Amino acid sequence: MAQLARRQGDEPFGAVLVDASGALLDEAGNTKITERDPTGHAEINLVRAAARHVDADVLRGSTLYASTEPCAMCSAAIYWSGIGRLVFGLGSEAFLQMIGDEPPHDVLALSSREVFARGTRPVQVDGPVLEDEAMGVHEGFWT
Numbered sequence: 001m002a003q004l005a006r007r008q009g010d011e012p013f014g015a016v017l018v019d020a021s022g023a024l025l026d027e028a029g030n031t032k033i034t035e036r037d038p039t040g041h042a043e044i045n046l047v048r049a050a051a052r053h054v055d056a057d058v059l060r061g062s063t064l065y066a067s068t069e070p071c072a073m074c075s076a077a078i079y080w081s082g083i084g085r086l087v088f089g090l091g092s093e094a095f096l097q098m099i100g101d102e103p104p105h106d107v108l109a110l111s112s113r114e115v116f117a118r119g120t121r122p123v124q125v126d127g128p129v130l131e132d133e134a135m136g137v138h139e140g141f142w143t
């Protein structure tokens with residue numbers, strides 16, 4: 001999904017949602033550029049789409065796989081959706097080292113774990129996983 005988003009002219013981020021048995025529920029890519037929507041992050045797009053057709057009980061047992069650690073906005077959307085688990089590839093620290101924190105890159109350095117720690121229900125977080133592979137889709141994009 002991240003590669004598809006990049007090919008379509010968007011930032012290279014993607015996300016998929018699977019239920020407790022591993023069946024694909026939905027998938028989404030970033031649409032921030034093509035839809036001129038600053039909230040068009042892959043995880044937000046995925047949460048919005050899934051909430052329309054996936055029951056809350058299923059969401060609680062589901063896992064969202066993200067190509068890169070979700071930002072604070074996306075982490076909050078994952079939390080509010082009721083999704084029970086997050087797995088991400090490229091960690092936010094490595095991502096921020098890669099793109100830098102100087103303009104034109106606005107940075108809100110708050111990890112998904114920090115966002116979830118402020119909630120009243122747990123969200124399991126696993127990541128970074130396969131970080132070198134997850135970094136590949138970003139190569140040459142941010143320079």
